[in-house]
Amino acid sequence: MARGIKKKIQQAVRKLSYRTTVDQLKKKGINRVNVVGIDRISALIETAVHRTLKARMALGFNPNLTHGEIANETRAEFLRLLRNKESLKKVQEETEEEKESLKSQVASLQNELQTLQREIEEKRQRFVREERVRTAAEDQELVLAVQELLGQAKLGAKGLDIQEELLSLFLGRLDEERKRVRAQKELELRKEVDLLNRRLQKVTKTLDHTEGRLQEALTGVTEDLGVSSIYKEVQGLSSQDPEFKKKKTLMTSIFEANLELQQKDS
Amino acid sequence: MTDEQTNTNSATDSEAGAEGPSKEHGVLYIGVDLGTSRTSISASNGVRETVASAVGYPKDVVAMKLLGKEVLYGDEAIKKRLSLNLYKPLEHGVLKSGDGEDSEGNLRAAKDLLQEAIRLAKARKDELVYAVIGAPAQASIHNKKAIIEAARESVDSVMLCSEPFAVAYGLDWLEDVLVIDIGAGTTDLCRMHGTMPEDADQITLTYAGDYLDQELFKAFQEACPGADFTINMVKEIKEKYAYVSGSSETITVNLPVSGKPTPFEVTEVVKNTCKKIIPPIVEALGKLVASFDPEFQERLKGRVLLAGGGSLIRGLDRAIEDGMHQKLGSGRVIRIEEPIYGGANGALKIAHDMPEEFWEKLK
Ligand SMILES: Nc1ncnc2c1ncn2[C@@H]1O[C@H](COP(=O)(O)OP(=O)(O)OP(=O)(O)O)[C@@H](O)[C@H]1O
Ligand SMILES: [Mg+2]
Numbered sequence: 115m116a117r118g119i120k121k122k123i124q125q126a127v128r129k130l131s132y133r134t135t136v137d138q139l140k141k142k143g144i145n146r147v148n149v150v151g152i153d154r155i156s157a158l159i160e161t162a163v164h165r166t167l168k169a170r171m172a173l174g175f176n177p178n179l180t181h182g183e184i185a186n187e188t189r190a191e192f193l194r195l196l197r198n199k200e201s202l203k204k205v206q207e208e209t210e211e212e213k214e215s216l217k218s219q220v221a222s223l224q225n226e227l228q229t230l231q232r233e234i235e236e237k238r239q240r241f242v243r244e245e246r247v248r249t250a251a252e253d254q255e256l257v258l259a260v261q262e263l264l265g266q267a268k269l270g271a272k273g274l275d276i277q278e279e280l281l282s283l284f285l286g287r288l289d290e291e292r293k294r295v296r297a298q299k300e301l302e303l304r305k306e307v308d309l310l311n312r313r314l315q316k317v318t319k320t321l322d323h324t325e326g327r328l329q330e331a332l333t334g335v336t337e338d339l340g341v342s343s344i345y346k347e348v349q350g351l352s353s354q355d356p357e358f359k360k361k362k363t364l365m366t367s368i369f370e371a372n373l374e375l376q377q378k379d380s
Numbered sequence: 381m382t383d384e385q386t387n388t389n390s391a392t393d394s395e396a397g398a399e400g401p402s403k404e405h406g407v408l409y410i411g412v413d414l415g416t417s418r419t420s421i422s423a424s425n426g427v428r429e430t431v432a433s434a435v436g437y438p439k440d441v442v443a444m445k446l447l448g449k450e451v452l453y454g455d456e457a458i459k460k461r462l463s464l465n466l467y468k469p470l471e472h473g474v475l476k477s478g479d480g481e482d483s484e485g486n487l488r489a490a491k492d493l494l495q496e497a498i499r500l501a502k503a504r505k506d507e508l509v510y511a512v513i514g515a516p517a518q519a520s521i522h523n524k525k526a527i528i529e530a531a532r533e534s535v536d537s538v539m540l541c542s543e544p545f546a547v548a549y550g551l552d553w554l555e556d557v558l559v560i561d562i563g564a565g566t567t568d569l570c571r572m573h574g575t576m577p578e579d580a581d582q583i584t585l586t587y588a589g590d591y592l593d594q595e596l597f598k599a600f601q602e603a604c605p606g607a608d609f610t611i612n613m614v615k616e617i618k619e620k621y622a623y624v625s626g627s628s629e630t631i632t633v634n635l636p637v638s639g640k641p642t643p644f645e646v647t648e649v650v651k652n653t654c655k656k657i658i659p660p661i662v663e664a665l666g667k668l669v670a671s672f673d674p675e676f677q678e679r680l681k682g683r684v685l686l687a688g689g690g691s692l693i694r695g696l697d698r699a700i701e702d703g704m705h706q707k708l709g710s711g712r713v714i715r716i717e718e719p720i721y722g723g724a725n726g727a728l729k730i731a732h733d734m735p736e737e738f739w740e741k742l743k
Pocket of ligand 2: 413414416543562563688723
């Protein structure tokens with residue numbers, strides 16, 4: 115937990131307290147006091163909050179999913195297939211096999227996704243449920259602890275006010291921390307779902323690609339990347355050309371004739 | 381949740397490239413020669429292909445099942461024509477679209493053919509593709525639009541130019557040039573003087589490859605009595621032996637007589653028949669020269685380019701030259717290096733030289 119919170123708790127406790135002397139207390143008929151150091155109070159609160167947080171964290175899930183491995187393997191296998199296309203027949207067969215295996219992988223991934231989503235939803239609900247119970251218990255504990263603490267301090271009638279304010283401060287702070295934990299948990303859950311979703315999309319994409327290749331294999335057209343042009347950029351007449359002017363005129367007249375042709379088009 | 385997805389994870393990055401191609405990896409230029417009998421392409425990735433200008437569609441479901449394809453192209457289509465509706469969409473030099481013709485079918489076939497030709501260039505998906513198409517000089521505006529429309533479906537930007545112009549440009553002969561393109565359906569003569577050729581600069585003759593096939597067929601019928609043969613066989617013989625001047629070894633062909641292959645000596649028949657296209661060509665040359673600026677007529681006569689599949693007839697360049705000397709007083713004819721790819725190579729060069737902003741404007 116942040117270092118700062120300890121100090122803040124101390125400040126808050128100090129603010130809530132009031133200053134008095136032993137004489138003044140005697141005058142009020144109070145002869146004995148139990149002294150609790152401000153450090154002790156803040157440590158108490160700190161521990162309470164900390165423990166709450168810890169409990170929440172312990173609920174956490176392991177994000178090291180293994181679903182990604184399936185996607186990776188599929189990908190590697192697919193690349194290999196692309197490289198080693200020895201014959202159309204082979205490509206076709208492999209593509210079909212690949213497709214089947216990808217299909218089943220997609221299906222199982224979809225299954226997993228659903229299961230996981232359900233699990234996550236359950237976890238979320240359980241988390242909420244348990245939090246409610248735990249929170250109530252903790253609140254109760256805290257109230258008791260503070261009551262006892264202040265009771266021992268024998269602060270008298272004024273003590274009730276202090277107790278009230280102290281509790282609302284502590285509980286408020288505790289609540290803030292709880293919210294933070296909740297948000298963090300929420301994020302974790304979402305990330306998990308996202309991750310799986312993305313992997314699923316990836317495998318689905320691979321499946322699409324495979325289906326495309328299968329189609330090509332069936333129609334006898336293997337995918338061909340084509341032959342690269344020797345030009346990386348648009349060329350155009352070189353100004354170094356000895357017949358530059360003449361050629362430029364010719365190019366312009368061809369262009370104009372085509373422009374006219376295409377304009378008549380529309 | 382989208383924010384978190386940018387949070388990369390080793391299993392999920394390296395997925396780029398699955399998106400649509402960004403055309404940042406190069407520029408592929410394609411020169412296309414859309415011919416009557418043959419369509420050729422030449423591209424800036426070194427690919428050169430030629431496909432017979434024929435497109436076939438299976439006649440019925442059974443044929444489709446058997447052929448396993450919806451469209452067949454080129455020689456394959458010609459070979460399997462019996463089970464196909466076969467189109468030669470550019471026969472007679474233009475897209476057939478007259479009455480009585482299946483003009484819609486022809487148009488579709490032309491589109492399919494052009495797209496097949498462009499596919500043959502093997503463009504990468506991530507490259508810009510700019511194409512120049514050399515179309516028959518006499519193609520109508522309607523035809524040209526149809527050609528452009530078809531091409532635009534498979535390239536980023538496209539321009540048409542006249543085919544003879546492409547041939548000359550490919551050799552850097554920019555003006556005062558006469559191009560003779562002897563194709564299958566037509567022989568196109570085109571005079572060039574700096575700008576784009578106009579109607580008056582062009583003459584189209586039907587004395588071309590197909591004409592020779594017909595004439596040879598008739599001549600063989602006379603010279604080889606009793607022999608059975610088809611026009612396709614004659615065409616093959618022509619492409620193997622055609623010559624018009626100089627000496628040739630004896631040409632002997634085996635033709636079936638009552639089913640039995642029988643040798644016939646056809647040396648003179650081939651030579652005399654092939655010579656038939658020379659006079660009309662020389663005459664047309666004369667017309668184009670005579671109507672040219674007198675000051676440049678001599679220069680024009682000295683700059684005649686011979687292109688197209690028909691220019692492969694041995695000795696044709698010399699023979700036309702001789703004809704010019706007799707009729708026009710002088711003449712010099714040069715056969716281009718690669719008659720089959722002359723138009724495509726020239727179109728490719730035009731594509732290369734075309735300034736970027738022109739391509740952009742036509743996108
Ligand atoms: N070696 C050869 N000798 C003679 N003729 C040939 C030879 N090779 C091809 N041909 C002929 O050339 C013709 C095809 O030429 P080309 O490919 O230039 O025609 P095209 O461009 O399709 O037609 P067009 O220019 O009319 O549109 C055919 O008639 C073919 O028989
Ligand atoms: Mg041609």
